[in-house]
Amino acid sequence: MGVLIRGANVKPSPHAFLGGPRSGLRMEAPLGIFGDRSGDDTAVLNAMGEARLFDRDQPLFAEGDAANAVYRVMDGLVRLYKLLPDGRRQIVGFLRAGDMMGLAAGERFVYTAEAVIPSTVRRIPRARVTALMDERPALARTLLAAMTAELLAAQEQMLLLGRKTAREKLATFLLANDERAQDAAGRIDLPMSRTDIADYLGLTTETVSREFTKLKTAHVIRLMEGGKVELVDRDTLSDLAECA
Amino acid sequence: MGVLIRGANVKPSPHAFLGGPRSGLRMEAPLGIFGDRSGDDTAVLNAMGEARLFDRDQPLFAEGDAANAVYRVMDGLVRLYKLLPDGRRQIVGFLRAGDMMGLAAGERFVYTAEAVIPSTVRRIPRARVTALMDERPALARTLLAAMTAELLAAQEQMLLLGRKTAREKLATFLLANDERAQDAAGRIDLPMSRTDIADYLGLTTETVSREFTKLKTAHVIRLMEGGKVELVDRDTLSDLAECA
DNA sequence: CTTACGGATTGCTCTGCATCAAGGCCGCCG
DNA sequence: CGGCGGCCTTGATGCAGAGCAATCCGTAAG
Known part of the structure; x- marks a missing residue:
């Protein structure tokens, strides 16, 4: 899923929640509702995995691929999209530096991710995220808060698509x-x-x-x-x- | 937020992920990606809070209300919607028996919830959910998996609204x-x-x-x-x- | 400098859905 | 039982945005 996480290197926006659809999770976890113990969990994740450069229009993964990793955009721009059989396309999110995707996914991805411009992306095996959650229960909460933001943005986008x-x-x-x-x-x-x-x-x-x-x-x-x-x-x- | 959780009393659908937009979380946590230890966490939540009957079109909460509780639909049907200033409305989800909402919310709700038909809804103070997560770290994971399903459904709905x-x-x-x-x-x-x-x-x-x-x-x-x-x-x- | 190519812009036309406007149906209440 | 009000259906018309096509423009290659 289009879960992205903004890292500590990106300046927090003063209007985290008013900015409309971002299709992304923020590691700063702007919502304190799940307990404010996020701390440095984000930093740990940030350093994990191997970075790789993707060319213009090169896919990071495609709809149907096994979802066994999460990705973090270090630099560039990535689009996430779903297709209808006849080719109609709906982009469900753009990801910029610091954003993360793939956290919210089932067994397989249900959308494709492609670099819009040459982009550096870090790939983190899902197992490592899971392991990290075992070590630090607070991480799950941070991610929960982050996913919440993602969901709010998705609903804002529904309003846009359906009624504007x-x-x-x-x-x-x-x-x-x-x-x-x-x-x-x-x-x-x-x-x-x-x-x-x-x-x-x-x-x-x-x-x-x-x-x-x-x-x-x-x-x-x-x-x-x-x-x-x-x-x-x-x-x-x-x-x-x-x-x- | 349109987070709902289907309880153990509702039979699991064989196509949990193909059913299109549900705008709801399933407590069964159909995704094993965060570790399969959900167990009875759902049962604990199910028994919490006080049930109340809402009449047709009666609001459970409105956009702007403090989001200090989560709600579980025991019976009936609830709609979640957002409004534009001029009255245009976008329903972001329908909730049926077993579904839960309000988990994914910030300080305040950004949408309104109303009973479509007379409905029984259980209200669970957010503090109790948070406390329960302290006791059982696995619950956070269950909710994470549930929220993932919600997000996938939301993106499916974006495809529908934007391109169908x-x-x-x-x-x-x-x-x-x-x-x-x-x-x-x-x-x-x-x-x-x-x-x-x-x-x-x-x-x-x-x-x-x-x-x-x-x-x-x-x-x-x-x-x-x-x-x-x-x-x-x-x-x-x-x-x-x-x-x- | 010239050519070629992919995206952006602009004009023209068409159409799917919105809008406006009657009825029709049904349940409720006096 | 009759009138009323809400919702649904159906018809007629209008329009926002789609579809199609012709440039335009900026970049890259020759």
């Missing part, structure tokens, strides 16, 4: 990424293609492109080279997003 | 309920209104009604009184659902 208009979807997407993918200049880095964004938001490439253009024309955003986006008018964007 | 047609959505919905809501005669019990189904599938009441009619006319299903549905041709329904 194209414009609202894109506005929500931009604001969600505002929290997670800002560079030094405050711009958002969106290395994924329009098609990827479309498949994440339940739209087509053309519609995504048109809505980008409209936001640009309205001076709400500015499209920079390199796939970067500057949010000029966050308030308007917020209104367009209809909460979330 | 109205017909496919309804077919998927019927097959998912086939696993969970059969009565003695093999019919599906759907006590929720057309509006509820529409808000769950990201459609309108009218579209749901029209698709029901089409399936009926094609002799794929039969609509019985009392909101019951008989699946006459599961194969055709399966084709229409496009997997899931």
